Each structure stands twice: as structure tokens, then as C-alpha cells.
Amino acid sequence: MNALHKSVHHSAVFDHPEMGDHEDIVFVQDKATGLKAIIAVHDTTLGPALGGCRVWPYENPADALTDALRLSRGMTYKNSLAGLDLGGGKAVIIADPRKDKSEALMEAFGRHVERLSGTYITAEDVGVSPDDMEAVARQTAHVRGTKATGLGDPSPYTALGVFEGIKASTKFVYGSSDLSGKTVSVQGLGHVGHDVARQLHEAGARLIVSDIHAPAVLRAIDAFGATAVDPAEAHMVEADIFVPCALGAGLNARTVPQIQAKIVAGAANNQLQTPADGEALKKRGILYAPDYAINAGGVISIALATADSGDKLVREKTIAIGETLATIFERAAREGSTPERVADTMAEERLAKAKSA
Structure with missing residues (x-):
């Protein structure tokens, strides 16, 4: 019994705390390329399970399983709330993307995706490049975000959805979606964060920016006349809106009491460290835009794009994220709930309605 099987056996798959309603968990390996991966299909009620492939050097297979289960469930909710006819799934490859990844390894992964006969559709995620997805696509048609199937980089659509979500949040809190004169702290200036900052700047907002990568900060200062702060202080500066676009779990017991802004609306995944942090934001009178609702533009572009369709439908569906958030905020206020609970x-x-149809 190899290490993969031993660790997973001892983690008691069916009793795993994240197992929930998962339909399929597939453990795959290819000795020739060194591929060790887990594909988790959470729910196919609305359609095939779409979710990215992540390459990460997990310390053990049990950690990889936990990640695959959590992420695949998250994709079910994201795809459902975005109005897509797709279920949720995720793949994780246990490897160091800088040392272990190869064309042959990604092709082997593609062959395993093909064996699932369309139940799972894969796409780019952490540790995976567009070239890697092209290698996967040589072995299966059940892949999105490639030259043949999409619009390329999904980050402009993620950024567009986040910007629309910020406007919806601003309207709910301040009575108008006008951002001119508003002070906005943008934490994380990668592809998405920089593009969100650009749209905020063009809308007349005053920007405070931060990133661990100094050149990204200098670029934003130069392009947008922004003020820079340390990323660790981005949440606590005096601002109207805090826009987290970096790592997850940034909203926690330490940071929530320090937030000065009235709105938290950003692109980062899994922003709340625990459900209690969402309650804490509500108690402090801070409006939180649920992460998987506001950052769905990327998955919308991956799901709906075809090589010859242009991006009209993708843009329309992404802009509608603002309307979805407005509905969430109104319902949360009416029910005395938190926005993230209402989003769930x-x-x-939608899933229950589809199951009973």
C-alpha cells in the first residue's frame, strides 16, 4: 500500500468532515510521470462539475483531500449563485509547480479527466498555466479556458464583477453607487487587483494600495496617483471601502475589530476565516460582499465562452453580479441574517428547485 492509499485510508474518506454530499472522489496516479491527483465532484444537479485544477506541494494526501473537498463544494455554490448550468468540482495535483510539473504529467492528468466522460470539466487554477491547460486539452475535450474554448485570461472578467459588486455595495450603504471621492483600500495588486484599482480610479475613487510585491505598488502609484501602505495595514486604514484581493482568511478575529471601512468587497477567495467572522462584521455594521458571489466573473467567462462567440454574454452575466449582490444585501437586512448565509x-x-423538477 503506497503513501497515498495509506494516508487516505487513515483519514476515513466517508467520515471526513468535508465529505458532505460529494458524489465522486477519484484518486488517480500515473507512475510514468509521477502524477498523484485527487478529483472531487461535489454536485452535478445543475450540470457537469466545473472547477479548476490546482497544483500544490501538499505535505500529505489527507491535506490534498481536504482541499479538494472544500474547493469542489465551493464551486457548486459559486456556479449555482452565478446562474450557471454547471455543478461543482475541483482537482488537486500533489506536486511542486516549480519543480515537478511537466507537459507529460499534465497530459496524464488530461487522460484521467477524459475517463470521467464529461462528469468533471477542468480549468486553470493555482500553480497551473495556460500552457498546462493546452497540454491537458490534448487528451480531453472536457477543459475550459484554452485557446480553442475560451476568451483567454479570466482575470479581467473577475475584476469587472468585483467592480460591479463594489458599486452595488456602495449603493446599499451610501444610497448611491457613485464612487467619486470615496477612499478605497485595495489589498493585493495582481492581475485582478490592479484591474479593479484601475476601474475604481476611473470612477473617481481615491486609492490606498498595498502588495507584497513592490513593483506592483509602484505601478499603481504611478498609474492611479495612489497612496501606498504596508499590506498588513491595508484593512485598518481610514477608508470607505476595503477591497481584499490577496490571500484568503484575511477576515478573522484579529483583523475584523480593526477595520475602519463600512464595506468589505474584494476578489480574494475564502475571506472569512470562520463563520463567526461574518457575524462580527455584521455586529460592527460593516457590509460584507460574499467572496464567491462577487468574484464569479472568472468562472462565468470560463463557463460561457466559446472560441467564436465574443464576450457579450459573458459581460452581461458578469455585470449582473451587482444585481445578485443587491438581492443578497436586501434579503439579509430583511431576515436579520448575514450576506454570506443568504448567498448560501x-x-x-436553486439546487433544491432543480432536484425537485
Whole structure:
């Protein structure tokens, strides 16, 4: 019994705390290329399970399994709330993307995706490049975001959705979506964060920016006349809106009491460290835009794009993220709930309706 099987056996797959309603968990390996991967299909009620492939040097297979289960469930909710006819899934490859990844390894992964006969559709995620997806696509048609199937880089659509979500949040809190004169702290200036900052600047907002990568900060200062702060202080500066676009779990017991802004609306995944942090934001009168609702533009572009369709439908569906968030905020206020709980409920309601149809 190899290490993969031993660790997973001892983690008791069916009793795993993240197992929930998962339909399929597939453990794959290819000795010739060194591929060791887990593909988790959470729910196919609305359609095939779409979710990216992540390459990460997990310390053990049990950690990889936990990640695959959590992420695949998250994709079910994201796709449902975004109004896509797709279920949720995720793949994780246990490897160091800088040392272990190869064309042959990604092709082997593609062959395993093909064996699932379209139940799971893969796409780019952490540690995976567009070239890697092209290698996967040589072995299976069940892949998105490639030259043949998409619009290329999904980050402009993620950024567009986040910007629309910020406007919806601003309207709910301040009575108008006008951002001119508003002070906005943008934490994380990667592809998405920089593009969100650009749109905020063009809308007349005053920007405070931060990133661990100094050149990204200098670029934003130069392009947008922004003020720079240390990334560790981005959440606590005096601002109207805090826009986290870096790593997850940034909203936690330490940071929430320090937030000065009235709105938290950004692109980062898994922003709340625990459900209690969402409650803490509500108690402090801070409006939180649920992460998987506001950052769905990327998955919308991956799901709906075809090589010859242009991006009209993708843009329309992405801009509608603002309307979805407005509905979430109004319902949360009416029910005395938190926006993230309402988002979950709305996603679950669509799934329940489809199951009973």
C-alpha cells in the first residue's frame, strides 16, 4: 500500500468532515510521470462539475483531500449563485509547480479527466498555466479556458464583477453607487487587483494600495496617483471601502475589530476565516460582499465562452453580479441574517428547485 492509499485510508474518506454530499472522489496516479491527483465532484444537479485544477506541494494526501473537498463544494455554490448550468468540482495535483510539473504529467492528468466522460470539466487554477491547460486539452475535450474554448485570461472578467459588486455595495450603504471621492483600500495588486484599482480610479475613487510585491505598488502609484501602505495595514486604514484581493482568511478575529471601512468587497477567495467572522462584521455594521458571489466573473467567462462567440454574454452575466449582490444585501437586512448565509441559502434554493423538477 503506497503513501497515498495509506494516508487516505487513515483519514476515513466517508467520515471526513468535508465529505458532505460529494458524489465522486477519484484518486488517480500515473507512475510514468509521477502524477498523484485527487478529483472531487461535489454536485452535478445543475450540470457537469466545473472547477479548476490546482497544483500544490501538499505535505500529505489527507491535506490534498481536504482541499479538494472544500474547493469542489465551493464551486457548486459559486456556479449555482452565478446562474450557471454547471455543478461543482475541483482537482488537486500533489506536486511542486516549480519543480515537478511537466507537459507529460499534465497530459496524464488530461487522460484521467477524459475517463470521467464529461462528469468533471477542468480549468486553470493555482500553480497551473495556460500552457498546462493546452497540454491537458490534448487528451480531453472536457477543459475550459484554452485557446480553442475560451476568451483567454479570466482575470479581467473577475475584476469587472468585483467592480460591479463594489458599486452595488456602495449603493446599499451610501444610497448611491457613485464612487467619486470615496477612499478605497485595495489589498493585493495582481492581475485582478490592479484591474479593479484601475476601474475604481476611473470612477473617481481615491486609492490606498498595498502588495507584497513592490513593483506592483509602484505601478499603481504611478498609474492611479495612489497612496501606498504596508499590506498588513491595508484593512485598518481610514477608508470607505476595503477591497481584499490577496490571500484568503484575511477576515478573522484579529483583523475584523480593526477595520475602519463600512464595506468589505474584494476578489480574494475564502475571506472569512470562520463563520463567526461574518457575524462580527455584521455586529460592527460593516457590509460584507460574499467572496464567491462577487468574484464569479472568472468562472462565468470560463463557463460561457466559446472560441467564436465574443464576450457579450459573458459581460452581461458578469455585470449582473451587482444585481445578485443587491438581492443578497436586501434579503439579509430583511431576515436579520448575514450576506454570506443568504448567498448560501440562495445557491441551495436553486439546487433544491432543480432536484425537485
